[in-house]
Amino acid sequence: MNGPTLRVVGSLEEFPSAPEELTVFLAGGMRNCPDWRQEAIESLAGQWRRAGADRPVTVFSPSRVVPGRAFSQELVRWEHDALRSCDVVLFWFPRGNEKAPEQPIALYELGVAAGTFKTIAVGAEPGYVRREDLRAQLRLIRPGLPVREDLTATAGDVVQALLRTEKALGGAYSAAATLQAV
Template sequence: MSTEPLLEAPASVEVTYVGQEQPESWEAAVYLCGPTPTDPGKPSWRPSAVAALRTAWKGPGRLAVFLPEPAAGRSYPPYADQIVWEEEAMRRSDVVLFWIPREMNRLPGLVSNIKWGAWYDSGRAVLGAPPEAERMAYLLHFAEAFGVPVERTLQGAAGAALRAVGHGSHRTGGERAVPLAVWRSEPFQRWYATRRMAGCRLLDARVEWYERAPAPDADPAWLLTVTIAPGDGSAPSVCRLLSAQGQGMLM
């Protein structure tokens, strides 16, 4: 048996643009959510967010960053395909970073309101908005009520996203669908270790419900639908896992 120490993967940031395939593995994943300028003469805020994440991410391993914009020189996919890509990328992200520099006459961010409503209580949201952003009181109210980090600069929002993921945790294949908020919990790790010992593979997962931990030393509560490939080669099966606060894992 080798006695050489295991080397940590160097820190890297991989950007995935709308319509592109997701990386096969990562330590952490961040989705950049917020209004996109429709005027070609107005620059997007997302390149600056990516630059801030590149500077601050120390790894180890890969930080995946999802951008719902096309790469330079490319165009958006058909709108229905774009929506599917966005929903799938958000579902697999550890943090959904909202940056909403709202100006009602130029950058209203109406779709961002809908996405905020879907993710503010997920345990994965970070809300960023400059002080002059318009009509943000409702979003800020629920951010405070649900313990969502709030930042007033883009760099600060990027920092809050990386504080949320910490050093991340390596996940590949179907494991990428389990966000860090669930992946790190003791009930999930205990369940998953048992399945891996039996030779099973996790093909996919979806968080159906999440409630943040009531105290720093407690686990969150969550409901997770998982698709498992049994070790005996039989057909994949779907089951639901419920981790209720104070009650352990209920299946």
Template sequence: MASEVVVVHANETPPDAWDAAVFLAGPLPRSADVPSWNRDAAAILGRRWAHDGRLVVFTPELREGVLSDYTGQIAWEHRQLHCADVILFWVPRNMATMPALTTNIEWGTWSDSGKVVFGAPPTAPKNEYLRHLAEAAGAPVADTLEDAVDAALAMAGAGARRTGGERSVPLLVWRTDTFQSWYAAQRRAGNRLEGARVEWTFRVGPDRAFVLYWALHVQVWIAAEDRVKANEVVISRPDTAQVALYRPGATLEDATVVLVREFRSPAATDDGFVHELPGGSGASGDPRSQAVEEVLEETGFRIGADRLSHLGARQVAATVTGHRAHLFAAPITDDELEWFRARQGTPHGVGDTERTWIELRTYRELLESDLVDWSTLGMITRALTAAR
């Protein structure tokens, strides 16, 4: 695949496929006497795009030159801003010739999106707050147009080929394992992504670069029904590993299950806590290793990986989120049950971000109360019935 750069001007139709897309955002000349930085930026991008594949550069400038009527292209700009992998803001503000008042609003809309670069000449006035927001969001900041272009290309990397409706999923989300897992399931079913819009991302880590959660408003063509459904949002996070530790009883209902109690803001229980199996997600990539780590972190109990039976993986709430829970189970001894019982008043977890407490409940108690949610009850039921 050859290297190619395509510049798409305002109101023009973009190509049907690309590997990376950069939107040029910032003040536009309102007079032919004012130099156009968009043309310079597009030229630099064209020279420095070094990867095989197609780079699309969206410029809100008309191909024929100076913009005279902005209102006719607002919808076009909004579509491409959402599709773009990187939004390169260059703000050479001049209060007389390019005051950049619209740019202030646009920057405020996208500054925390995780896909912006902010650049401005040090001499340009009234950019201090914009620069502050960029630094607070972990966005690259540049003092020259060349450096801003380099930062945008570094963010895009080699890109990834997307066609049709796939183009509406920016690299920020496209590159996540969780999106690829969800999308692979849709394609296996014969479905097709007609379009999408990122509603939000929740990013963590250095420079907030790791996308932990994302939400996409999607339009999917359903092969089995030959129709498009366009009124749903898909939410996802990394898959989890959940562990059912239990002591068998005389009957199924008499089995004792090890739970953890933790304050979680979405909880709608009487005490404001969630009551669930030890579990969570992490960077290991191996569900079994993650299961061992979560049990240790949330209960203090060290269990060997070889004791855990893997009972499969399923979605937790299929109408809302695309992530899956890997379920592991292991019986414990009477001595181990007493070990847990003795530590029910001892907090575990990771500092103030996670504080967990051990709880012991019989299966009968869980069936007869609303202590645990339906997904947790289902996992416990699967573990106990599999053991019998």
């Protein structure tokens, strides 16, 4: 065995149908900031492999640049459905440019996710203009949830959450397999 697989599903691509796959959504800055998603994917893949996990992981990696398509309600729906269906959401807020550093859609998505039982990991690069606001708000709604300063540490929080999910699912799948055998 070559270890667990990590596959990436981009905007408007079909969601996986395998129930044994764990899923992560990459939420965060998309415009007016550096493209951080590939670094996040590489960090997740390396940390997941080093953790010795068995389950495959699918990463939903949205992009505002969708070849052949203009921004549409279809893209908004895809992101909404991926956010709702994933096991863990990685939120990353990189420093933006001076004209538009806030990343309002990502802030909205974080507010929605933080107000639910959704498992989230949050990071904000030093210099992100709303970093202290993020920390203050999360202390109120998710006390104890760290806001990491680097993407690797944020990915590490995701891996730890996936490992907890994998462990919980392992018992559920073992029980289901036993029931099917009876």
